Amino acid sequence: MNNDVLLVRTEGPVLVLAINNPSLRNAIGPEFFRAASKELARAAADSTVGAIVFTGAGGFFCSGGNLNELAANRERGPEVRRERLELLHKTILDIRRSPKPVIMAVEGGATGAGMALALAGDLLVAARNAFFAASYIRAGLTPDGGLTALLAESMPRQALTHMCLTGERQGAERMHQLGVVTTLVEKGHAVGEAIELARQLATGPERATGRILGLCRDARMHTLAEQMEREADAMVASQGDDEAAEGIAAVLGRRDADFTSLRGTATA
Structure with a gap:
């Protein structure tokens, strides 16, 4: 357009x-x-x-x-x-x-x-x-x-x-x-x-990317303790996400991860 x-x-x-x-x-x-x-x-x-x-x-x-x-x-x-x-x-x-x-x-x-x-x-x-x-x-x-x-x-x-x-x-x-x-x-x-x-x-993990963007964009606005709390929330959410299941399996299997099929899906 x-x-x-x-x-x-x-x-x-x-x-x-x-x-x-x-x-x-x-x-x-x-x-x-x-x-x-x-x-x-x-x-x-x-x-x-x-x-x-x-x-x-x-x-x-x-x-x-x-x-x-x-x-x-x-x-x-x-x-x-x-x-x-x-x-x-x-x-x-x-x-x-x-x-x-x-x-x-x-x-x-x-x-x-x-x-x-x-x-x-x-x-x-x-x-x-x-x-x-x-x-x-x-x-x-x-x-x-x-x-x-x-x-x-x-x-x-x-x-x-x-x-x-x-x-x-x-x-x-x-x-x-x-x-x-x-x-x-x-x-x-x-x-x-x-x-x-x-x-x-x-082509990366959509939701993990969004969480990282949020952490990086606002990092200077928070104290160390506040930022670690935000990181903890993001990591807990990421660990329960299908993106992490695919990513970890890919690293352990020494292959490239395929996150494209997970785009737009709900968090597990």
Whole structure:
């Protein structure tokens, strides 16, 4: 399915969502947020979708909000501005709450809210020549989309503050050193690498994958004791799941596990 703001296709068990506004370097706004949240909800309910890849059309990931629209918001009043921000924030939260792994494939660059979008995924594949910028301050604006929280998961406060106060570009290699980018590839290969990684994850144990995503996404929000309690709950559930029966039997039998037949089934 294609529409004006989002190109949607499937690659086997992988749902690929491409931001489609190349003339404005894939600037995003309310139409994109609604479309992306709709596709994320559809994927969550579809047992044939095992993982999701976000990318941008035309060799650039996303330049963030449309500055003409942001300028017009000055005349719309605080309530309308807030409503539009809530659409962005809902999309970010929908990504973070997805029961399926979400992989971001960044070519060219990711700036402003586009950078927040890139950081919201579970894994981030970027071309070596790509760049990232918290560029709000250049327009007299402040970060949104959870950017400061998402960056704080990977970098020291001083580095976060420097990036937000200066708006300077950071190369993908530097972001890889900081742990923000998980995989570096050559120019033009980010989408292909992300899809291959997504295929790998999509053939894994569906429910165990979902439990791991929940543990990893919220790990920094809990004390050690709280996180161990969450791990215990997940492990108890996993041990009683048919996925574990297949996985353990495969390891003991020195064969590859086949989790595909268990997708969409109830926990044992």
